[in-house]
Amino acid sequence: MSAKPSRATGQMPRYWYEQAPVPLHARLLAGLYGGVVALRRRLYRDGRRSRHPGVPVVVVGNITVGGSGKTPLTIALVDRLREQGFTPGVASRGYGRDDAGQARWVDADTDPELGGDEPVLIAARTGAKVRVDRDRVAAARALVEAGCDIVICDDGLQHYRLARDIEIEVIDGRRRYGNGRLLPAGPLREPVERGAGCDFRVLNLGEDREAGGGAGFGEWPMRLRCGEAIPLLGGRPRPLSAFAGQRVHAVAGIGDPERFFAMLRGLGIAVVPHAFPDHHAYSEADFEFGSRLPVLMTEKDAVKCTAFRTGLHFSVPVSAELPEGFWVALLDRIGARGGHSCGNEERIR
Template sequence: MTGRTQRAQGQAPRYWYDGAPAPLFAKLLSGLYAGVTATRRWLYRKGWLQSRHPGVPVVVVGNITAGGSGKTPLTIAIVERLRQQGYKPGVASRGHGREDEAAPLWVDARTDPARAGDEPVLIAAHTGVRLRVDRDRHAAARALVEAGCDVVVCDDGLQHYGLARDIEIEVIDGQRRYGNGRLLPAGPLREPVERGRRCDFRVANVPEGNGEGARAGFGEWPMRLLANKALPLVGGRPCGLEAFAGHRVHAVAGIGNPERFFAMLRQRDIAVVPHAFPDHHDYSEADLEFGSPLPVLMTEKDAVKCRDFLAPSHFSVPVRAELPEAFWVAFIARLQALGSPDESNRS
């Protein structure tokens, strides 16, 4: 399969976001999906399926739409703030797209992303905290507690009801929002919009300059993903993104919404030759052979998977999540109010 074919497959169906009618077959499957997911939620509410608590506070960062919305940068920011407050956080993740999702694994910055998943390796590289990938997130959380963590932060997992949680944070793409408002596959929703409104905090990822139509709605906290430098991936020193202003670059993004990365570079007067890949794409050397000797700027999430075939002209563009200080005050207050989890929830 060619890189071009894979890139095409990685894009969301146009009717999710452009107002076009969804195909009939997608609407029919969406109805089936709605019934299955509603039944599953009902079984957990009735206690016929069990949610288990690891015994320390659990914070879940997730979304109700398919594709990226900024969960990973927010997870990193939460971990860093928790450490500033004296906590010993650990991160639990499924490790989407890894080779053997049935095998639990401890992850650090040197772990092969093929074994761990790209996002867990990126989080480990940024934070250095204990990080466990496991398809069973409760098992991952228990392993973190046994390793000395006193707070578990889940990167994704709003729909993983087997792990009981104390704080839920929904992350929303402030520009694309909920698309056409339909459930998969007729639309981008994993669960109904009402599910997100039941979360403790709702964070809207609003691009710098707000972007066309981007907004944080009522009751939502605005988050901006800020980028101001480029890191050479083979030797050299970091430089400001302004060094590329007025120049053409190849821009590589294998994330849920690649256009967000391209738009961010264009805002800095960088002439972008875009190369969009599927989310969690498994890169090969041929994917980065573009036929012209321009600099290559890529997201950090992509860079961790390209370690074996990087060149001096390749740069990653790190981002950091910025939220109002009032959000952090409210979040820490909510966490401190939890006290010790109810013994009845422990297993």
């Protein structure tokens, strides 16, 4: 059964996020998938199958397929925890990398095809130790052995073998849960109730100029701030306002490319959009647009384009901002659970 959109096209079924009928076969498969998900959660509920690395573990994830803002939040977590005296490390699967079976350390110079685009971005932005491994337990243990005293697991909400102290669900503020159905009838990896059981629920509202409403009860709003375009060939950053009134090629290979395009349009930039599948492996041919305009791309895309960058290519980094109350509550929870005294059954409901 298909558990995600095609990597070849990046297209999600219309009925996931639009008012369209769900095919019968998708509904039947969703019932089967739901049974497998429920059985797997029961197997891990008592905690006997899970393993803890011995330091606090914070898991960042979502219950929908596709991007929701996990990477900017992970970067913000690393930065804030470091300010508080922690030595954080990041464990990730490294989705889409060529040697997925090989565990490795990732830094800013790692080839994204080997380390994964998001781990390379996290390493470049934070300088933290980043370990990619399909076995997140092994990755967490490697980070502890390397001197980390807290582990952030990027996109690990469904990786139940790694016991966790704090779970953070990230929700796309524009699309939320779509039609609310499980895969493949809808975008949900797990039932909506699973998210309600997380310690924190963060609603990604994007950039200030985006519509999308406010956070609901029990949700912490997250804004993504941007203001500069970084030349890939080096040199001084340019304010995004410098592109206002100009036509640009906008490139996004993320879970929701339209979010990036809308952000640029909100700044008065005339966008020629180029949407690619999430985690797309770029080639020089992908940028043969037929006109020599500036090319603005997400930071996650830019780390994969250094081999054929030109003076027209710019990266647009974003930074996650959350209310101070979120950080106070999170640090308080980390302090209370630093000894991982809570049983894993509390994390898997």
